[in-house]
Amino acid sequence: MSRSARLLKLIECLRAHRRPVAGATLARELGISLRSLYRDVATLQGEGVPIAGEAGVGYVLGPGLTLPPLNFDVDELDAVVLGLRFVEKRLPDGLGDDARRALAKIEAVLPKGRSATDVHLLVGAPAGESSAVLDKIREAIRKEDALEIAYRDKNGDASERTVWPIVVGFFDAAETVATWCEMRNDFRHFRLDRIGRIALAGRTMERRHRMLLADWRLYQESRDAG
Structure with a gap:
């Protein structure tokens, strides 16, 4: 080198x-x-x-240094393009549009002779149908606001919950949001496609998001270990 x-x-x-x-x-x-x-x-x-x-x-x-993303090696470019294609495929609206724009920007600044179309990795994940719900969850996480949701579980039982959203996971079958549920006073996970009404609760979470995330990770580790 x-x-x-x-x-x-x-x-x-x-x-x-x-x-x-x-x-x-x-x-x-x-x-x-x-x-x-x-x-x-x-x-x-x-x-x-x-x-x-x-x-x-x-x-x-420190801040103040701007470098165009020209220097991806082969494996890095594969990883970036594959990730953006996943978002584009899974969330065709909302973040999917952002993924397409990001991919176009990367394509525009790659060195001559290199192209994102050279990445021969395809994404077969099904397109999500919960873009509006995801957008509201992302907004709540950014603002550290609580959410009010109407939820129907796998048995069809309905409930109203106030939750503090933590992180969204994308799996083969569905997207799931990890939360702190005020009703259960514990961590709970909800499938986005089973959420009906969703709205900001109009008040901030009672704990900072970064602390919730850290505690949720410990919670997951304890479950995995058990």
Whole structure:
């Protein structure tokens, strides 16, 4: 790998870390010595790249650096295109439109001779029918608002719930939202295609979303272990 390619790879590594990352970790990801890593960081800082931090403390890439997504390797491009095709296929409205636009933007900035159409990976997931419900859940998560839903379970029994949405999972059969259910005072999962009425409750969740997500992950881990 040339030094210029390595410097670009270093920037990409820093972009992948949202928090300060140790120099040893970066050196390991790049396959170089720690001394070389320090030199590369100093070179980039000297060129005006906004890298904050120092040896022994860690590094983080600050705002203000704009790089077009030109440098996907073959496997990275496969992964990105496959993911966008999944969204386009599963959610033809709403996020599906966003996926198509994102794919067009990536196509426009790829180097000459490369194309997203070269990715020969197809998605066979069925198209979802819950785009409006998903849009409302995403809005609630962004705003950290509670949701009121009318739900009908697999036996056809109806209930009204106030929930705090956490994350949406996409599975072969259906999309499912993980929530904290006020009625059950516990985590509950609901299929989007069984949700009838859905609306913002007009008040914020009683716990921050990031804390709910962390607790839900622990809950899932305990269930898997059991």
